[in-house]
Every structure is written in C-alpha cells, then in structure tokens.
Amino acid sequence: MRKISRRKILVYGGALLLLVWTLAPIYWMINMSLSTTVAIGEGRLFPSDPTLCNYVRIFSDTFSCHTADGASAPVVGQAAAIRQGLVNSLIISVVVTLVTMIVSIPAAYAIGRLVFKHKVKILTTIVLSRSLPPVAVLIPFSSMYTTMHLQGTILGLIIIYLTLTVPLVVWILSGFFASLPPNIEKLARTDGCTRFQALYRVLLGAAMPGVSAVAAIAFLTSWNEFTFALILTPATDAQPFPPTLAALFSHVSYPNTNAAAALLAMIPVMIMAYVFQRRIRSLNLVGPI
Amino acid sequence: MHTNIADTALDATSTKNIRLVDVEKKFNGQHAVNKLNLEIFDQELLVVLGPSGSGKSTALNLLSGLELADAGEIYFGPDNVTELPTERREISMVFQSNTLYPHKNVRANILFALKIAKVPQDVQEQRMNEVARLLHIDQYLNRRIDQLSGGQRQRVAIAKALVKRPKLFLLDEPFAALDAMLRRELRGELVRIHRELGTTMLFVTHDQEEALAIADRIAVMNEGELVQVGPPLDIYNRPVTTWVASFVGPHSINLLDGELQTDGGKGYVLTKAGRFGVDPGVFAGAGAALPSKRVVVGIRPEFTALSATPSADSVSAEVYSRQNFGSSVLYQLKANGADFRAVVPVNHLYDIGDRVNVEVSWSQTVWYDPDTRKLAYAAMDEAGPRAAVSPARA
Numbered sequence: 001m002r003k004i005s006r007r008k009i010l011v012y013g014g015a016l017l018l019l020v021w022t023l024a025p026i027y028w029m030i031n032m033s034l035s036t037t038v039a040i041g042e043g044r045l046f047p048s049d050p051t052l053c054n055y056v057r058i059f060s061d062t063f064s065c066h067t068a069d070g071a072s073a074p075v076v077g078q079a080a081a082i083r084q085g086l087v088n089s090l091i092i093s094v095v096v097t098l099v100t101m102i103v104s105i106p107a108a109y110a111i112g113r114l115v116f117k118h119k120v121k122i123l124t125t126i127v128l129s130r131s132l133p134p135v136a137v138l139i140p141f142s143s144m145y146t147t148m149h150l151q152g153t154i155l156g157l158i159i160i161y162l163t164l165t166v167p168l169v170v171w172i173l174s175g176f177f178a179s180l181p182p183n184i185e186k187l188a189r190t191d192g193c194t195r196f197q198a199l200y201r202v203l204l205g206a207a208m209p210g211v212s213a214v215a216a217i218a219f220l221t222s223w224n225e226f227t228f229a230l231i232l233t234p235a236t237d238a239q240p241f242p243p244t245l246a247a248l249f250s251h252v253s254y255p256n257t258n259a260a261a262a263l264l265a266m267i268p269v270m271i272m273a274y275v276f277q278r279r280i281r282s283l284n285l286v287g288p289i
Numbered sequence: 290m291h292t293n294i295a296d297t298a299l300d301a302t303s304t305k306n307i308r309l310v311d312v313e314k315k316f317n318g319q320h321a322v323n324k325l326n327l328e329i330f331d332q333e334l335l336v337v338l339g340p341s342g343s344g345k346s347t348a349l350n351l352l353s354g355l356e357l358a359d360a361g362e363i364y365f366g367p368d369n370v371t372e373l374p375t376e377r378r379e380i381s382m383v384f385q386s387n388t389l390y391p392h393k394n395v396r397a398n399i400l401f402a403l404k405i406a407k408v409p410q411d412v413q414e415q416r417m418n419e420v421a422r423l424l425h426i427d428q429y430l431n432r433r434i435d436q437l438s439g440g441q442r443q444r445v446a447i448a449k450a451l452v453k454r455p456k457l458f459l460l461d462e463p464f465a466a467l468d469a470m471l472r473r474e475l476r477g478e479l480v481r482i483h484r485e486l487g488t489t490m491l492f493v494t495h496d497q498e499e500a501l502a503i504a505d506r507i508a509v510m511n512e513g514e515l516v517q518v519g520p521p522l523d524i525y526n527r528p529v530t531t532w533v534a535s536f537v538g539p540h541s542i543n544l545l546d547g548e549l550q551t552d553g554g555k556g557y558v559l560t561k562a563g564r565f566g567v568d569p570g571v572f573a574g575a576g577a578a579l580p581s582k583r584v585v586v587g588i589r590p591e592f593t594a595l596s597a598t599p600s601a602d603s604v605s606a607e608v609y610s611r612q613n614f615g616s617s618v619l620y621q622l623k624a625n626g627a628d629f630r631a632v633v634p635v636n637h638l639y640d641i642g643d644r645v646n647v648e649v650s651w652s653q654t655v656w657y658d659p660d661t662r663k664l665a666y667a668a669m670d671e672a673g674p675r676a677a678v679s680p681a682r683a
Contacts (some may be wrong), residue, residue: 045610117562179389180388180391181387181389181391182384182388183384183388184388184389184390184391186353186355186375186382186384186388187384187389187390188390188401189354189355189375189376189389190353190355190375190376190380190381190382190459191376191401191402191405191449191453192376192402192405192406192453193376193405194376195374197405202390205390205392205393206390206391206392208392209392244451256500284677
C-alpha cells in the first residue's frame with residue numbers, strides 16, 4: 001500500500017510540476033495581455049484593471065491604452081502589417097496542409113501497406129531529409145529563390161514549408177497505416193467494394209484519426225515556422241505572422257501589448273491541441289519500422 | 290430454413306456446385322497451385338488442409354477473386370467467374386485474426402456489406418439481428434472493435450460474413466490465433482451454424498485435428514497439388530500416400546519398411562522393429578494388392594495395444610519415453626533400435642525402461658507400395674472403422 005501511494009505522489013507530483021512549467025509562462029502572458037500594468041515579476045495573480053485594450057490596439061493605428069497612472073501608451077501603428085501577417089500565415093498554413101495531405105496520403109499508404117523493393121531505404125531518405133537544420137539549406141534556397149523570383153513570395157514559402165511537412169507527415173502516417181489491421185482492404189473487396197472504394201471508403205476511413213492528427217501537425221508546422229519566413233520574406237507583403245511578431249517586439253517596447261500579439265499566434269495552436277489531443281496521442285509515433 | 294447435412298447426404302450432382310477446373314497460379318515462376326481440379330458441393334463444409342506453402346491459401350484467394358488464375362476456369366454453379374472481380378462474386382471471407390474495420394463499431398461492421406449492396410434499411414436490421422443472435426453477439430452491437438476479445442472479434446467477423454448470405458463462405462485459418470479452448474468452442478459454433486444455415490463453406494487450415502473435427506469433406510493439398518479429397522474418416526483411415534498418412538492423424542503414424550513372409554502357414558511382416566504376426570484376412574488382402582513382397586506398413590499409434598506378456602504376433606520393445614494425456618498415454622518405444630509409437634488407454638502405466646509387447650489392430654492398418662509410396666491396400670473397409678476401435682479397448 002505504502003509503495004503504491006508513494007508512486008502515485010511521484011507521478012502526480014511530476015505531472016503537476018510539468019503542468020506548472022508549461023502553463024505558467026502562458027498564464028503570465030494572458031495575465032499581462034489583459035492588463036496595462038501587470039509585468040513579469042510583479043507577482044500579481046490577476047490583473048487589477050482587466051481590459052482588452054491591448055488586443056484592440058495592435059489592430060488599430062489610432063487607438064491607445066491608458067495606463068493606471070493616467071498616462072497614454074504610444075500608438076502601435078503596425079495594424080496593417082499584423083493583419084497582413086495573420087492572413088498570410090493562414091493562407092500559407094491552409095495551402096501547405098492541403099498539399100501535404102494530397103501528396104503524403106498516397107505515399108504513406110504505399111510505404112505503410114504495400115510490399116515493394118527498397119521501401120526502407122526510401123523511408124529513411126525521406127526522414128533524413130527532414131533532419132537537416134533549416135539554417136543549413138537557407139543559403140542555397142535563398143539564392144535559388146532569387147533567380148526563380150520566388151524570394152519574398154507566398155508561393156516560395158509554401159514550397160519550402162512542404163519540404164518540412166511532407167517528410168514528417170509521410171513518416172508518421174505510414175506508421176499509422178501499417179498499424180491498421182492487415183487485410184482490411186481485402187475484406188472490403190469481399191464486402192462488395194471496388195478497388196477504389198476499398199481504399200477510399202475503408203482504408204482512408206480507418207486512417208481518419210491519424211490523417212486528421214497529422215493534418216493538424218502540418219498546419220502547426222507551417223503556422224509556427226520562423227527561420228525561413230524571416231530570411232525569405234523580410235519586409236514584404238508575403239511575410240507571415242511569426243516574423244511580423246518579431247518585428248513588433250523590437251518596434252514596440254510595451255510588454256503587455258506584445259503579450260497580446262504573441263497570444264494571437266498561439267490561438268490556433270491551442271485550439272488544435274485541444275481538438276486533436278486524443279488523436280495525436282493515438283498516433284504510432286515510433287514509425288513503421 | 291433448416292437443412293440437415295450428414296456426411297453421406299452431400300449432393301455431388303447439384304447444379305450449384307462450385308468447381309475449380311485445371312486451375313494454375315504461379316508466383317515468381319513457381320507453381321503455387323498446379324492443375325487444381327476441385328469441386329465444392331452445394332451446402333457442404335469443405336476443409337482444405339495442407340502445410341504452409343501447400344497452395345491452400347492461394348486456392349482460397351483464387352476462389353475469392355483476390356488472386357486471378359493464370360490458367361484454368363472457376364465456376365460458381367453454371368457461371369464462369371474466372372475473371373470476375375471479388376466484389377461481384379457474392380462471397381464472404383473471414384481472415385485469420387483481427388480483420389474488422391477498426392473505425393466502425395460492431396453494428397456498422399456487420400452492416401457494411403449490406404450498405405454497399407444498398408439493401409433496404411429494414412431488411413438490413415432484420416438480417417443483422419438474425420446473425421447477431423446466431424453468434425451470440427447481440428449485446429455487443431454498439432461496442433467498438435478494440436473493446437472486444439479475440440474470440441468476440443471472430444464471432445463478429447463470422448456474423449459479418451453470414452449477413453450477406455454469400456454463395457460461398459471462405460474462412461482462412463479463422464481460429465489459428467485463438468487459444469486452444471476458444472478455438473474448439475468457435476469450431477463447434479461454426480459446425481452448428483453450418484447445419485442451421487446450409488451455407489457452402491470452404492475452410493482453410495494447416496491443423497489436421499481441426500480438419501477432421503469439422504469437415505464434411507477434406508481436400509488435402511501439398512506442394513500446390515491436390516493429394517486426396519474425401520470425408521474425414523476416409524482421409525484418416527485410407528490415406529492415399531504415406532505423406533497424407535503422416536500429415537493427418539492426432540499422432541504421427543508408424544511407417545515401417547518391411548517384407549511379407551509366410552511361416553508355417555501364418556503371415557508375418559518383417560520390419561526393422563521386429564516380426565509382427567498379421568491377421569490372415571489383412572495379410573491376404575495386402576499380399577494380393579502389392580506388386581512385390583516389399584511393403585511400407587502404416588500403423589497408427591492409437592490402433593495398437595501394449596501388454597506385459599508376449600504373444601505369437603507381438604513384437605517386444607522397450608519404453609524410451611512417455612507422455613500421459615490423462616485419458617491416454619503416448620509411449621515412444623525402441624524395438625530392436627527402431628522407433629515405434631503407441632497410444633493406449635491409461636489402464637496400466639509402464640515406466641521408462643520397461644519391456645513391453647506391441648500388438649497391432651490389423652484391421653486398421655494401411656499398406657503402401659515402397660516404390661511409389663502410394664496406397665496399395667487399406668484394411669479398413671469403405672464404410673469406416675469396424676465396431677472395435679482398438680484391441681486394447683475391446
């Protein structure tokens with residue numbers, strides 16, 4: 001009995017510690033974003049003057065907040081850039097996710113379910129291509145993009161993000177396909193499905209939890225990407241949200257407003273993490289081999 | 290619908306019979322199935338029995354249409370289905386294990402084929418309730434597949450196969466992954482369901498015990514060829530080659546090279562294990578059927594008896610080892626240095642090292658030509674075993 005309860009204390013204590021570790025900074029950001037005065041280190045758990053003015057102000061070129069001492073914070077003046085950044089990020093992430101799934105589902109199906117020569121080598125190559133640090137391929141991409149007129153374009157970013165998402169998604173999804181019961185395509189044929197129906201209705205249906213979870217991963221990978229975006233789209237209309245955010249931080253020295261902007265970037269992440277938590281957990285992340 | 294199918298009531302002439310005619314299938318230039326001619330009688334439970342690589346699963350896949358034949362024809366009744374794709378063959382299939390749609394619950398799994406076939410909703414419900422009752426899974430209909438045990442999953446798989454009322458129900462080692470107790474339970478269910486519905490079934494297995502236990506007829510395959518077809522007792526009592534004799538049977542048969550001898554008006558077979566006195570009728574029958582005096586005699590361990598006292602016909606042996614199964618004991622014997630197996634009831638236990646005398650129930654022996662390894666004479670008549678199964682039990 002004593003052993004079990006001690007074990008429980010350790011497990012739950014550890015979980016609690018991890019929770020605080022993860023959530024405390026986010027909590028502080030929310031706290032700050034809803035206030036004009038709370039700053040890190042002040043030790044106040046709730047804002048004394050809850051207000052949404054930080055959120056309004058990053059989208060307005062004229063609106064400003066009044067701090068507790070009556071002074072007026074400076075106008076941010078980045079509304080257009082922020083709006084553009086959010087829209088760009090959304091477009092890029094949605095397109096990347098769609099293309100990733102269209103390309104990866106057949107590839108992952110083949111690797112996960114079919115028997116053919118050099119399968120392992122192909123998968124290893126795909127996975128290894130993902131292990132290069134983005135900075136290492138930046139220079140060739142950058143000069144290539146300049147000659148191809150892709151520098152500073154949304155299309156350019158979409159292409160380069162696909163090199164990040166496709167290998168990852170193929171890898172995870174092929175493991176998921178492999179983990180589905182053997183012969184269910186054949187079972188579908190005996191149930192009266194045509195070859196195409198067997199793949200489309202049965203196999204894809206069975207893979208749906210995995211497919212939706214990796215789609216979320218693809219979306220978040222492009223939504224969160226910073227390095228390529230910073231180098232390839234500086235100060236252009238194609239710039240996605242993360243570098244815009246970075247620019248905002250260096251431009252506005254008002255932490256409460258910065259916290260509000262940073263939280264905007266986190267909203268899709270949080271929504272997806274919440275919606276897909278069970279499905280992401282169900283993925284066989286060890287892979288098919 | 291209630292039909293009773295005894296072993297003898299099979300209709301070999303029914304126009305609904307399913308036929309494989311000269312069917313061939315090669316993989317990488319190797320014959321997986323070679324010139325296969327096999328007829329599955331309407332409403333029978335035919336078991337295709339063979340070791341791995343014998344072509345039995347290929348035969349099943351050819352019937353399902355999941356593989357297409359390289360040569361030959363397949364008929365479902367009068368219809369040539371050789372080139373017909375799986376989805377139009379009106380077959381059902383149960384695979385080895387855990388082959389159900391993981392994203393659908395039990396109900397949706399069972400109904401899927403009917404949905405594809407666009408069967409009216411009320412008929413779907415009615416048929417599902419029928420098969421669910423038949424397989425005793427009515428209470429699990431709303432469960433997810435991962436909430437079921439292995440046995441329950443195979444029950445669902447069988448229900449799913451039956452609900453569409455197939456022309457042919459194929460089972461590919463459906464119980465191989467289950468533990469022995471559960472396997473026997475589900476085999477019993479299958480036999481009962483087969484009797485009740487009269488669905489034509491083809492059941493593939495490598496387990497000879499399973500084949501003997503459930504089949505109306507057994508088709509024995511080896512190396513891509515059909516070796517023997519017949520009712521279970523026929524396969525057991527009259528195996529056409531020494532290979533079938535060794536493959537089928539609860540205990541591995543004693544195959545002794547020997548020579549027929551006559552000594553003082555009495556017939557003997559002289560083997561490495563010793564000289565057995567043979568029942569006169571059997572001796573005469575074997576002698577007439579064999580081309581020479583040389584023979585391979587097949588003696589099933591379960592048709593022998595051991596005694597402490599020698600007789601004129603017995604052979605002396607020493608107990609090398611023994612395994613007690615509770616109701617019977619398997620003795621591994623050494624007779625003149627040759628191996629001999631005997632399975633006898635536990636009325637007297639011999640110990641390792643004991644001398645025993647082996648007696649044979651000659652009316653259940655099989656005699657092979659040593660050159661062709663083919664059956665020359667089976668002491669058992671066509672009707673099956675005689676009243677007394679073994680002398681030890683008489």
